[in-house]
Amino acid sequence: MPLIVVMEDDAATRTLVASVLRKNGYDVLSADNGLSGLELVRNNKPDLVISDVQMPTMDGFAMLQALRADPAIFATPVILLTSLQERAHMRIGMTSGADDYITKPFRPGELREAAAAQLNRRQMQAVVQTMTVEAAVLAALEDQKHHLSKLYEQRLASELSEKWPADNAQSEDEKFTNATVLFVDVINYAGFAEKLSNTDLSDVVRQFYNNAGDTVHLFGARLMQFVGDGLLVIFVDSADTTSVNHGLRAARAALGLSDAAKRVQQFLNTRFPTYKLPRFDVSVALNSGPVALARLEDPLRGDVQVLPVGDTVSATLLLQKAASKSGWRIAASVSMLRGVTGAVNIGGRALISLPGRSAPIDAAELLGLALET
Template sequence: MALIVLMEDDAATRTLVTSVLKKDGHEVLATENGVHGMIMAEARHPDLVISDVQMPEMNGFEVVAALRRNPALAATPVILLTSLQERAHMRIGMTTGADDYITKPFRPGELRDAVAAQLNKRQRQAELQSLAIDQAVTTALQEQRAHLIKLYEKRLAAELSERWPTGQGGAADERFDSASVLFVDIPHYAGVAEKLDASELTDLVRRFYGSANDTAHLFGARFIQFVGEGLLAVFTDDTNTRTVNHALRAARTALGLVESSRAIAQHLATSYPQRRLPPFDVHVALNTGAVTLTQLEDPLHGGKQTLPVGDVVTATILLQKQARALGWPIAASVATLRSVTGAVRTGRRALIDLPGRSQSLDAAELVGMAQPAESS
């Protein structure tokens, strides 16, 4: 498996991390301070470094800086271990060049997820490379060319029709241990609607939500539902999308929606320069976890309705509202980001309080896709 250098001055934490990682088959070189850890790293060139922030002789931030200055170790991913009291200072670590951090105390599963995310960077780059329709979809969103949309529809129509919930199948629920949920909403919709007439508003809705619906379809959404003035989409892995994981396709969809909103904002400014319309923008949230698509039957009127159920769905909608407050066009939970490490670029990171929930959600701003690795 992987060679990991661990720097942690607390014996109990050092033992826990070592035990968990060795159980997963990794080779772990553990030490109690950063100086010894750097000597190990320079001698062995590990696949990953895990470092506590507060250590004698050389702290975690200094370890990251030293690694980044060494050409032979500069690309080594680093995960920092931090206490709750130190979270406010973690911007220093991320700015210095840390790849991720975990707050102590942490669960073994959280450690495994963070380690796997860093070790799978190359796989994510390969998935990004295999997202062959990416450039074409970007062009379609920018130029809104109908013939490209028809091309994608022909290519994907058969696959979509096979997996799209029609309400005519059995009543059994579809349960997914891991799925990515996307929720997008227009925060100033009411203000824009107030200053447009019915036909103008209809054109606006068709432009944006038609594009949003098409984008989610093109990137293989398993389920799409309009929620008020927002759109909820669920992405899962299946036989038709196994080359690109669901989190990566959801992330690309989110970026496409933001790009489309900017084009519509320009259209509104050009078409109605005297209206003084509120800014047209969108805020998107991404979250990953267990989701169930359950079918509800209407005994009075007949028919069935598919409903996405799960804590991850509720958390995604709440996160979207907080993204608006933070001014982030796209907020993605760390659970989502760890599934696409190496394939996306992130900005600010924060522990976000969600209304009605006892635990905060660790999330970061998604700002773009990484460049695919060049083939040698």
């Protein structure tokens, strides 16, 4: 049974955190300051540390620095607790070696998810190791490739047949309690539209989205749909994609889309060497949570369309626009990243305000798959 050390000077918060963790089946030891907590870590070698930032005797940052300097416990994952107003603390914590942070006040479910993500880290790293990362994720999915191709053909045939539904056909939405949404859009699309003819622009767009379609299908996308000049993709766990969870497959697809953009840039260099075109690049957002696939039927023509709906979808679209402005090529919500903890490398992390939403979304830049053991 995993052991967690909790460091929190506020008795009520300390009791709440310990209670939530114990209800989830974890053993918990607690301390009211960083110095006492550090001794608990050294003596008991826990699987995880959850620590407040502001504590007497030794604060969370000093505790974290001492923990990382001790060879016997330096690899212990640490989650920091901080208030929403202390954004500077978040940045300091992540650059000081924290593995995650949770802002106060937090929901019990958020605490459980963050703890589970860190405790599952070794298991996820083992999965990545057995795949040998770059070649391995592809290798694991290569076994599915031919099966998935047949599956997509079957889906296409099914979708075509749905255009002539039976008289008693029922419209049923699909609901997923947890899925990963990917949205990719071309940066500087207006610049290409201004300098290229419609025919040339179509060739460029086709170059990218043909590659994009192949990429997301290879990694087992449940649904792919164009939204404006962007592409919305839904990944879910299913019997057809049991080797890798939907979050990791979506992350790998996002990285593949970034590579596809580089190939399009090479195409532009060859096809339009004298044109002063902007650099071809894409911006990708990833987010996980509940998703519904609503079936929309046209009673006159019999057409059936599937529309992804829900807060997870809308937040992904908004995150892509915000992340693009900040210069992140691939932005991922922390809710998505916690499902692949240990399997990916991340860069900067920030609370990003999104238009129309009452609270910011916690997100980080996805840099690549984890290479370390």
